[in-house]
Amino acid sequence: MKINTQFRLLILGIVLIPILTISAQGILWLMQQHTIESISVPSYEEIAPLFDNEIERDEWEEIIRRIPHSQPEMNIMILLKDLTVIYSTAYGLEPGDTLTPNELVTLLDVGNDQYGYFIEAPGWLRDVGAFFLIRIDRSIARPPSPIVIVIKTLFVVLIVLFLFSVAMSFIIARSITKSVMVLENATRRIAAGELDLAVDVKGSNEITSLTTSLNQMRLALKEEETRRARFIMGVTHDLKTPLALIKGYAEAIGDGVADDPASRAHSVEIIATKVDQLEGMIDDLIDFVRVDTGEWRRNLDHVHIAAFLTSYTKRIADDADLLNRRVETAIDIPGNVVIPMDERLALRAIENLVNNAIRYTKPGGLITIKGYLKNNAVVIDVCDDGPGIDAEDISRIFDAFYRGSSSRREQGMGFGLTVVKGVAESHGWEISVESEKGKGSCFRLTLPYEPDPSRRMNPRTSGHDDTRKGAGY
Known part of the structure; x- marks a missing residue:
């Protein structure tokens, strides 16, 4: 995998992990809210007779609107002054039931260690002659506050981000180190003159791609070495030809083989010609270099x-x-x-x-x-x-x-x-x-x-x- 891609995955993970964690926490919260038992709210037509038709529709809708949200550990009941139940989330109490004072006392005393009771009569409810009876089940843990939820979520995000960053950093470091070692080994081999052995390319990233370039450089060096060897052999061969003739005619003059003036003049002329030719070759060689x-x-x-x-x-x-x-x-x-x-x-x-x-x-x-x-x-x-x-x-x-x-x-x-x-x-x-x-x-x-x-x-x-x-x- 390319190193650039690995870094992109690291950045993407750092961005997505908090989003996914917070989203998951939100989904769990919604599922928890969905599991709360739906509250059946009686209609105005059902409760109007309980108020002897002395409550208006808009008054009942205002009461419904102001009823506290029910929690798993909480039961909410609305009773009239005559202890008639007009709204209840408690098991066994249905709208329309009427309690006697003794039944109410019994309800408050039974399981006192498990339940806690609160009686509230807000002005808007007292105006219609009713009050709240709220029962809290102490055996059910209350849901954490929003601040606690946020702190826990942030803690989870930090832990997951830390583990993800450590893992990705290890993968990236290992990839870079391995690639650099491959590149170093290939460079050492080329520096040692091993031009005939192909450089083994392992993996595929920005660093190992340099190994491909290194292979091309190796081939270019090998070709250059062959060219130089051929160059030296060609120059040596072509320079030897006029030198051999110069040496031959010089020895002929020195040994007395060309003893007459005409032969010596001919030999000197050939030597001069070959010297000019040799000089031209050297000039060509200098210009070429x-x-x-x-x-x-x-x-x-x-x-x-x-x-x-x-x-x-x-x-x-x-x-x-x-x-x-x-x-x-x-x-x-x-x-x-x-x-x-x-x-x-x-x-x-x-x-x-x-x-x-x-x-x-x-x-x-x-x-x-x-x-x-x-x-x-x-x-x-x-x-x-x-x-x-x-x-x-x-x-x-x-x-x-x-x-x-x-x-x-x-x-x-x-x-x-x-x-x-x-x-x-x-x-x-x-x-x-x-x-x-x-x-x-x-x-x-x-x-x-x-x-x-x-x-x-x-x-x-x-x-x-x-x-x-x-x-x-």
Whole structure:
């Protein structure tokens, strides 16, 4: 049972117990009143002859109204001056009976130890020539006074409330303690590294529901541990490849295998190429870690996106020309549009997309870079006319170390597009891809744009000439 439900039951019990107890006491009182023998009150027509028709109807109704309420221990009789009974709740005396003085004395003397008698003659009764004779049976206990009844009822309520509160407090405390012990045990197991054992969830309340979250955290930690192990293995494997080639050619030069100038020059060129490739891999790895840890947020600036893209496309056009690729650009973004970003990581993401397009485009191929506004967002398209991406690869091309069927022989660690996705998601941007086999691919970055000038703080116009290129994608 939920702890919240248990507390609600406790509060409900505290409210209902007094109500139910008082209601029960009232019902018992009503039942007691119902058990009192009904008093048969004679009608005016029956008693009028006893008064020799000298009593009016309204006078008799006033007498009836003023007759004291009968109690179990009390008998009430109304007698005329001639001792004629006109009203009686005593056994053996009926209205119309007439007592002699001796019978009255005998009535008062018999059982004097058991009965007590009172004679009263209020003015309103004396006016019609009658008086009350009240007999009280001492053997019947008188009902308690209303004050005593209230005190007893309150005492019962307090006792019941105390017992109920103790019982509910014990149940709630036991539930909380048991749940906390389960949670503590689960936490200790996870802290000890027992990620393969599922946390046993017992009961169902707000605390044990945390155990379900703890189980999800355990699975996430296990998945993260597996991912890190796979990450380390992938990085180690991909870094060893260029290092092995560098070591091999360096040993060839050192051992004199490459003894002629042409061989040594060729070996040095390959070593330099592999060093550049290794440097690019390390840069990719650093960017990947920065995005993964959120360190990039320390360098968040407001950048004029039009100048940023224009500066980059001018440089990449020259680089593509050296590789016999054609680059067409179309930047249609107002100069006052400012986007908050880590400029270095944003540049890295766009470089990765463009270098990826250059890599998979044949000599003479076309790469198109577009920038424009659409639906309150800056859209950057990087398209190529390369071989395209297989349909089964599109859903996984942003995964670390994954390489599609057309890129298995390419150099690099497979971090390029992973870094692009990480940069996009960490900035709150969107990255998508459309590709048609044999016709090319188009990657799209969507950057939400706030046209409110008050949000454009400390804008920076990009004009750097960073010529670094990503090595592996």
